[in-house]
Amino acid sequence: MTHVREMDAADIEAVSTIRVRGWQAAYAGIVPRTYLDAMTVEADASMRRQWFSSPRGESMDLVAHGERGPVGWVCFGPCRSPLPGPLRVAEVYALYVSPDLTGQGIGRMLLGEAHSRMEGQGFGASALWVLRDNRRARRFYERAGYRADGAAQDDVYGEVTLTELRYLRGL
Template sequence: MVHVREMDAADIEAVSTIRVRGWQAAYAGIVPRTYLDAMTVESDAALRRQWFSQPRGESRDLVAVGEHGPVGWACFGPCRSRIPGPRRVAEVYALYVSPDLIGRGIGRRLLDEAHSRMAGQGFETSALWVLHDNQRARRFYERAGYRADGATQDDVYDEVTLTELRYRRGL
């Protein structure tokens, strides 16, 4: 059983481990191996500590906590891209679960809590970006009610260009 709460500074190492291991598992065969192999928990934690020490703005971090500490992490806030229309749009910036625990409902619990908090802040829509080739993540978000809205953007990882799709759903 897990519960979801706001992340605090004591969670940084665990969240960095979840994020780095999550990238290395989820993006194997999609993002170049050289890029994934260069990722370290230590460098991620150092950046996260620096970020955590500054004023937080409107973004929020949640952790799913199990018996032995954090097992998942989500980050969300105001949408970073312009979406036409009068609705207030939030964005899920990141959502990762310890790779050995994927499929146990932890990601869905984090996403549901993020949606609840977004709605509580007055947002009407949630958006997120997902790599085109990340079929597992696309299916996860589609089961949660997200649909691709036609917007794309490209990211470059070790000179390899990968396309992301923007997904949206109402809150």
């Protein structure tokens, strides 16, 4: 049985593995292979340990914990680029599931818990950024009620520039 709980320091290695393997699986054919191959669990875990040991402000990390330990991770907090209007907007910064477990409802469970906690913190909407060419992720977020709002930004991966689209959802 998988359940969602707050991440703790003991989860760092597992979360780094989920993130790096998730990137390598989800972005294959989108992000340059050289960029993906250069990612390591060790480097990610080192960065995450530093980040985890410092004050994190209002962001929150949750893990989906199953029989084999953490199998998914979501990080969220206040929207980094505030939107006009009366609603206080949160942002999903990252959501990854172990690649061998995608399609089993773990991402949906993590996102649902993140939405509940956002709402409990007084947020009225949630935003996130998704690579335009990541059709699988876009379908996932659209099924969860997110819609592209027309905002776009470019990110550089190696020597390739990729476009991200902003998605929004009411809570």
